[in-house]
Amino acid sequence: MAEIVMAALVLLGGFFCFVAGLGVLRLPDVLIRMHASTKAGTLGSGLILAAVAVYFADTATITRAVATILFLLITAPVAAHMIGRAAFRSGVELWKTKIEDDAERKLNR
Amino acid sequence: MNIFTLNIVLAVAWAALTGNVTLSGLAVGFALGSAALYVTRPLFPGSDRYFKRVWLWSKLIVLFLYELVVSSVQVIWDVLTPQHKARPGIIAMPLDAKGEMEILLVTNLISLTPGTLSLDVTDDCNTLYIHAMFADDPDAIRAQLKGGMERWVIEAME
Numbered sequence: 001m002a003e004i005v006m007a008a009l010v011l012l013g014g015f016f017c018f019v020a021g022l023g024v025l026r027l028p029d030v031l032i033r034m035h036a037s038t039k040a041g042t043l044g045s046g047l048i049l050a051a052v053a054v055y056f057a058d059t060a061t062i063t064r065a066v067a068t069i070l071f072l073l074i075t076a077p078v079a080a081h082m083i084g085r086a087a088f089r090s091g092v093e094l095w096k097t098k099i100e101d102d103a104e105r106k107l108n109r
Numbered sequence: 110m111n112i113f114t115l116n117i118v119l120a121v122a123w124a125a126l127t128g129n130v131t132l133s134g135l136a137v138g139f140a141l142g143s144a145a146l147y148v149t150r151p152l153f154p155g156s157d158r159y160f161k162r163v164w165l166w167s168k169l170i171v172l173f174l175y176e177l178v179v180s181s182v183q184v185i186w187d188v189l190t191p192q193h194k195a196r197p198g199i200i201a202m203p204l205d206a207k208g209e210m211e212i213l214l215v216t217n218l219i220s221l222t223p224g225t226l227s228l229d230v231t232d233d234c235n236t237l238y239i240h241a242m243f244a245d246d247p248d249a250i251r252a253q254l255k256g257g258m259e260r261w262v263i264e265a266m267e
Contacts, residue, residue, distance in 0.1 A: 016181055023188040031226065031240045032195055036184050038220055043181040059132040077220030077227065084240065085229045088199075098198035098244055 002054055009051035016044030029095035030087045038080040042072055112159040116142045165265040172261060173218055180223035187242070198244025199228060202237045202251050206259055211266050212237075218258045225254065 023036025046069050053065035088094075116139060123138025124130045143163075150156050187195060206215045212234060216227035224242040231238075241250050 016185070019185045019188050023184060027188065028193055028195070029197075031228070032193075032197060032242060034226055034240075035224075035242055036188055038226065039177065039223075040181045040184050040188075042221060043177055063132060073221070074217065077217040080220055081216065081227050081229075084226060088228055094197065095193075095195075096197065097240075098196075 002057070006051045006055045009047050009054065013044045013047030013051065016040045016047065018044075020044060029097070030092055031084050031094060031097075034080040034084050038076050042076045045069075045072055112146060112153055112156045115153070116146060118142075119145065162265065165261070169261045169265045172257075173221070176218075176222040176258075180221065183223050183242075195242045196244055198241050198247065200239050200241055200244060200247045200250060202239055202254060204230070204235050204237050204259070205255070206263055206266075208266075211262060214262045214266070215259050218262065219254060222254075222258060225250065 017040070020036050020040035023040065024033045027033045027036055049065045049069050049072075053062045056062075119142030120135050120138035123141060124134040127134060127138075143160075146153065146156055147160060150160070187193065204212060204215070206212050212230065216230065216237060219225050219237075219239060220227045226240045228238045228240045230236070239250075239254075241247070244250065
């Protein structure tokens, strides 16, 4: 039973990570790419770590898996935010993007 | 926070008395301890608030995991289908969350929920700029984030 659950988690996680990578490759601009790498990437890594915890099922592994998932949830959006912010401020061209109000002035683009 | 300390003391006591000082022993002790505290609520002033907070945090975590799955599926759909249907836009959202921790939590959660990515916060910390993948109706997105993630975070933090 644990093996089936683990296999399903690894496959799903691998799929999410693969599509996240594909998204970085083929989506049209840097900010949309960040959507793929943060959301699908985090979920994929989380699922794989959950599979590791289910398979080994001992205290040391479970605490490490939980801690790693927590750190991923904290750091992935921060990294995406920093990359997106740097791209926006340095004036990278954005694909068909409607920029609202005076965002450009307020964010020193 | 007092009730929380008490709950941890109960968990440690349970683990020590059953001779099972492991993660699962502590977890069982913690669960039994909170059950005992819940039953004896009238004796401990402030425990109603503690259990309300626990409930709000659990709600935040469950809703957040659900949103993370929805957003990943949405991103995957956009990656795997041949045309890009995204209509991106940058939207300003006034922030009600106060304090660095609340803002950090709100912006992090917004980055991980469907179709939105925190882009930047203005220097005075009261406007958040988000990048939305489907920005046909900015007001709807603003309303959804304010009534959803931001409200849940403020409720859980205060």
